[in-house]
Amino acid sequence: MAKIEDCKIIDIQKVSSDRGSLSVIESDLSAPFDIKRVYFTYDIPSGAERGGHAHKNLFQLIISVSGSFNVIIDDGNNRKSVFLNNPSQGLLITPGIWRELDSFSSGSVVLVAASETYDEDDYIRDYNEFKNS
Ligand code: TYD
Numbered sequence: 001m002a003k004i005e006d007c008k009i010i011d012i013q014k015v016s017s018d019r020g021s022l023s024v025i026e027s028d029l030s031a032p033f034d035i036k037r038v039y040f041t042y043d044i045p046s047g048a049e050r051g052g053h054a055h056k057n058l059f060q061l062i063i064s065v066s067g068s069f070n071v072i073i074d075d076g077n078n079r080k081s082v083f084l085n086n087p088s089q090g091l092l093i094t095p096g097i098w099r100e101l102d103s104f105s106s107g108s109v110v111l112v113a114a115s116e117t118y119d120e121d122d123y124i125r126d127y128n129e130f131k132n133s
Pocket of ligand 1: 037039041049050051052118
């Protein structure tokens with residue numbers, strides 16, 4: 001049974017110098033899974049909501065590389081909101097967790113590292129179906 005307590009904030013390795021900052025997401029270092037896919041969302045209009053689904057088998061690490069947003073995570077019994085505004089921290093989302101993303105700031109960029117390639121069959125996009133799964 002998935003639990004929101006297993007969705008942890010993970011520190012992202014950061015190398016800073018007078019030339020700026022560099023952050024690294026590497027399997028087994030920042031991401032506790034093998035990364036097979038990276039995607040990012042941007043140009044997100046004010047008031048938009050993204051997510052609204054769960055995954056059956058997918059692990060994800062969600063990072064705010066620019067700006068800020070809220071991630072609501074829900075295991076069917078408990079729900080909480082996690083505010084992401086720091087590119088040095090990622091939220092690990094384990095399989096079987098419903099997530100909703102909202103309150104995007106202007107210019108926010110959501111970077112997601114995922115454990116599998118895209119597979120629509122891995123999605124549960126109906127909340128009642130998720131609750132009953
Ligand atoms: P969606 O799951 O609605 O995005 P979000 O979780 O950010 O709200 O996906 C939007 C569209 O993009 C949908 O048609 C599926 C497609 N998509 C891909 O083709 N490949 C991918 O890796 C992802 C994440 C989505």
